[in-house]
Amino acid sequence: MEEAEELNLKSFLKWAVELGISDSPSTCTTQSDSCLGNTLCVSNFPKAGGRGLAAVRDIKKGELILRVPKGALMTSQNLMMTDEAFSIAVKNHPSLCSTQILAVGLLNEANKGKSSRWWPYLKQFPRSYDTLADFGKFEIQALQIDDAIWAAQKASRKAEEEWNEVTQLMHELKLKPQFLALKAWLWASGSISSRTMHIPWDEAGCLCPVGDFFNYAAPEEETSNYEDQGAGKPYSLQENGTLKSETELDAAARLIDAGYEKDVSSYHFYARRNYRKGDQVLLSYGTYTNLELLQHYGFLLTENPNDKAFIPLEPDMYSLCSWDNESLYIHPDGKPSFALLSTLRFWAVPKTSRKSVVHLVYSGNRLSTESEVVAMRWLITKCRTALEVLQTTAPEDCKLLNILNKFQDNHKFPEIKEMPPPLASELCAFIEKNKNVVSEGIYSMSCVARRSIERWKLVILWRYLYKQILCSCIIHCSAVIYYLGVDR
């Protein structure tokens, strides 16, 4: 960490102590308790989210590890209570949604600079984000898959519309020109999308100092405990080993990660599993596919148990069963979801016999060898077709990622003419878009160019993982056909 960053972090943690934020084992902390250092410390995890929180001691599953009092949460309510002008201005714009109000509130505080009471906290925010709304035309097209392109276009359109809707309010607040710009709006809405936590009284949620340093792990990954004895039993941070508060007991028993606890007017964070000293302590923000992670948080997981690949179905398939379209997908291991499999099974029997097999379909049974093979063959063909229409193959995506990784080390691209044509044209488009970073074949990497490459890599990784799911589906369906004995 650079010296200036370290100083900023130090003053932020001091500020956090003053507001009563604590990771101390005792619930009745004094002002002098360190904000961090008893249970957690800020650390860097380059391969798992960058800055995050590490365990400074062994932590047991269910332990209360961080408390953030209500007064330290940045909410629209809080911002309005401490800034009358903001409060009055917001009341004149009743059509704005709660997220827009919090985003303007955040910009209003950033606009105040050092005189904002939130300044030490604001300095800890990233300068920009990689959520879908931040994607430009190049990144959107590079997603390749229609659903993803559509989601990114929608996110970026929505951000722009919301920005247009708040401009009058921002002018009334007399924000400086840089805080009125779309770029600033993307920063504020990206901060809210990727850093807020749920609170029961405001849909926009709250910004939670220190609590927003927790990086994400998908909900299913809970079992990798270093010791399993005691796992599942609730523990508390109390020195006498007892759980005093009912809420704490409930939370530990439920093993929720975090939540606002009304009886103590604080946001509480619990360990979702056992951690060893030095481990990164993670939080589950929810169950997300990789596209959703990209959309809301600007990152994705190479191993995401909750990822889903959607492929276009025949129009009549969508209405065959009572499943909603969102449940018709392929799992990361290539298996069709229960809803997709039952739909395909139902569709694969002749129309005249469908009525008599409804109950079998919904109970998850195979209807007949013939119809199972028809369903599996249909899925194989559909996955193949979906892959064939894309501009690059999964191995080509992998190659492009390697090229970009090498480029980040030595600032040189391989000869374009030696590259497969689809990669060459994508690379040319990138160079064209980032013309100002190229001089006589040497690429000087500005901060912007470095971010562009990181964002492009995210996109390539996303489409690669999508293609991998479709390839796994082809393998899975072929294996089913093989075991049914049809191809032997």
Ligand SMILES: C[S@@+](CC[C@H](N)C(=O)[O-])C[C@H]1O[C@@H](n2cnc3c(N)ncnc32)[C@H](O)[C@@H]1O
């Ligand atoms: C609530 S913040 C977590 C703290 C953040 N790393 C920071 O420095 O402020 C959420 C952001 O952290 C990053 N992040 C969290 N979990 C991640 C993970 N498992 N892999 C990669 N990035 C992650 C993403 O940029 C995400 O938008």
